[in-house]
Amino acid sequence: MAASLQFVQSLLANFDDGSPLLVAAYVALHVAFAVFFLPCSPFTVIAGALWGVWPGLAISSGAALLASAATFFIGRTVVAGHAARFITRSRFIRRSSEAMKWVFSMGWKSVLLMQGNPLVPASSIGYVFGLTGMNPRTYLVTTYLAALPLQAVLVTSGAMAREAVMLHRVHGYVVAGMCVATGLVAIWMAVQHRLRRAEVAAREEGVSAERN
Numbered sequence: 001m002a003a004s005l006q007f008v009q010s011l012l013a014n015f016d017d018g019s020p021l022l023v024a025a026y027v028a029l030h031v032a033f034a035v036f037f038l039p040c041s042p043f044t045v046i047a048g049a050l051w052g053v054w055p056g057l058a059i060s061s062g063a064a065l066l067a068s069a070a071t072f073f074i075g076r077t078v079v080a081g082h083a084a085r086f087i088t089r090s091r092f093i094r095r096s097s098e099a100m101k102w103v104f105s106m107g108w109k110s111v112l113l114m115q116g117n118p119l120v121p122a123s124s125i126g127y128v129f130g131l132t133g134m135n136p137r138t139y140l141v142t143t144y145l146a147a148l149p150l151q152a153v154l155v156t157s158g159a160m161a162r163e164a165v166m167l168h169r170v171h172g173y174v175v176a177g178m179c180v181a182t183g184l185v186a187i188w189m190a191v192q193h194r195l196r197r198a199e200v201a202a203r204e205e206g207v208s209a210e211r212n
Contacts, residue, residue: 022050027063034067034123035074044151048158056155061148067123068143075130107134108142115146122147 030043047060106113111134114125122143129139 023059026050026059027066030060030063030123031067031070034071034121034126037121037124039121040064040067040123041154044154045158045161048155048160049162050158053152053156053159056159057148057152060155061144061151064123064147064151065140065144068126069136069140071124071126072130072136072139075127076136077130108138111139111142112146115143115150 026043026047030040032038033040033043043063044060047056047063050056051059111129115122126139126143
């Protein structure tokens with residue numbers, strides 16, 4: 001992630017902090033990274049460092065939503081006609097498709113699970129959901145809401161780092177970061193609990209169907 005962070009910073013360094021071109025370049029790079037299965041987390045941290053907490057969160061979450069929409073619709077329109085060959089060539093999608101079939105059948109709950117997994121490229125997972133029959137609005141709305149807590153944590157981290165280096169102000173950001181982190185953990189635990197209950201219910205239904 002450190003290498004990606006330095007690479008993105010070097011690309012954005014040529015733009016003035018207050019320029020709309022910087023926002024456009026930021027969004028374009030974010031979408032491009034998602035399309036090519038590259039980690040997008042550095043963008044969230046950089047947004048906080050460049051624009052502060054609230055503007056950074058708005059820009060970062062908007063860019064992440066566009067990136068998710070891009071991969072979702074590429075998966076649905078471009079990849080769908082060549083799904084078998086694409087899945088065979090892509091280790092990421094192949095493993096996701098094989099290991100998470102039961103997850104993808106859970107609708108919006110599956111989006112929550114994947115968005116809460118730090119090992120999964122959140123924006124790039126849109127390729128997989130694009131190959132399913134999920135409603136685009138359901139996917140995008142759930143993705144946006146599910147990603148907000150982690151987005152807030154990373155944006156706050158970026159803003160806090162900038163304030164610590166430039167203005168030596170950290171107290172307020174530490175308190176805000178702790179509150180957001182606590183909320184994020186609570187949401188993650190609630191989602192995991194709901195998913196475990198759904199998995200148990202699905203297994204019980206399967207056993208009941210086999211007996212009948």
